[in-house]
Amino acid sequence: MSEAGTADPTRRNRIHEVWDRRILAERTLADDQVAALADLAGRVRALTDAVVHTRVPADEIAAVSAEVAALTDRLSAVRGEAPPIGSHDGTGRALASPVSGPLNPIAPPVDIEPLPGGGARAAFTLGGVYEGPPTFVHGGVSAMILDQLLGVAAAANGTPGMTATLDLRYRRPTPYGVRLTAEARVARVEGRKTWVDASIAAPDGRTTVEATAMFVMPAR
Numbered sequence: 451m452s453e454a455g456t457a458d459p460t461r462r463n464r465i466h467e468v469w470d471r472r473i474l475a476e477r478t479l480a481d482d483q484v485a486a487l488a489d490l491a492g493r494v495r496a497l498t499d500a501v502v503h504t505r506v507p508a509d510e511i512a513a514v515s516a517e518v519a520a521l522t523d524r525l526s527a528v529r530g531e532a533p534p535i536g537s538h539d540g541t542g543r544a545l546a547s548p549v550s551g552p553l554n555p556i557a558p559p560v561d562i563e564p565l566p567g568g569g570a571r572a573a574f575t576l577g578g579v580y581e582g583p584p585t586f587v588h589g590g591v592s593a594m595i596l597d598q599l600l601g602v603a604a605a606a607n608g609t610p611g612m613t614a615t616l617d618l619r620y621r622r623p624t625p626y627g628v629r630l631t632a633e634a635r636v637a638r639v640e641g642r643k644t645w646v647d648a649s650i651a652a653p654d655g656r657t658t659v660e661a662t663a664m665f666v667m668p669a670r
């Protein structure tokens with residue numbers, strides 16, 4: 451990478467292009483790997499759900515634990531330096547996003563649909579894995595989902611950016627185990643800044659959480 455500091459901008463750009471291609475190649479999976487990993491991620495999600503809900507005896511938990519450790523060793527036999535990137539559905543979503551990535555077992559996952567003209571919507575059901583107060587969704591999980599939804603709306607507006615501020619108003623507890631809906635809409639754009647509003651609604655249509663975020667397109 452030391453060559454990247456060269457004074458010749460054309461040469462520097464070429465070096466960056468080669469470097470970007472190398473990173474992209476290292477982080478791109480074959481289609482059959484994507485399909486197999488999506489299946490595996492679903493099973494690990496189910497495993498996580500089983501872990502937080504199980505009541506089997508301690509010796510059975512220890513036996514399962516040993517098997518999981520062996521499986522982790524098998525997967526780790528060949529490791530990438532970072533999670534995969536890329537799109538398999540044309541929306542540009544990151545395959546391993548912790549919110550909507552089908553290959554990431556910690557993602558619920560939330561299927562977010564970008565809407566033309568600066569919007570986004572999602573429908574999803576969260577399980578007990580995401581519990582905060584008893585029988586309700588953890589507020590940090592709601593925040594994470596809203597941040598991603600707001601970000602996709604900003605991107606759908608053609609004004610993507612990094613989250614600079616995220617303001618949340620928890621109106622009432624968000625239940626889990628039921629279908630939730632969420633929507634985001636760009637409110638305004640000023641230079642590199644984009645403000646977006648969003649909310650999550652319970653099945654009865656009542657808003658549980660409202661959010662406003664400001665995204666800033668980085669100067670560099």
Ligand SMILES: CCCCCCCCCCCCCCCC(=O)SCCNC(=O)CCNC(=O)[C@H](O)C(C)(C)COP(=O)(O)OP(=O)(O)OC[C@H]1O[C@@H](n2cnc3c(N)ncnc32)[C@H](O)[C@@H]1OP(=O)(O)O
Nearest residue numbers: 541542564597598601602605606612613614666667668669
């Ligand atoms: C068809 C569509 C398909 C879509 C397909 C999906 C696409 C894919 C979507 C992915 C959606 C992911 C959604 C999650 C997104 C994250 O999770 S991002 C991670 C969390 N955020 C961060 O880590 C950001 C960390 N902060 C930074 O990197 C930098 O501070 C920023 C925010 C980029 C700004 O840096 P900068 O470009 O150097 O900005 P700077 O020149 O200092 O300031 C610019 C202006 O913004 C203001 N500003 C900057 N930061 C702040 C702040 N924190 N508070 C208030 N004002 C601020 C400044 O005051 C300044 O204002 P003016 O003086 O111009 O009025």
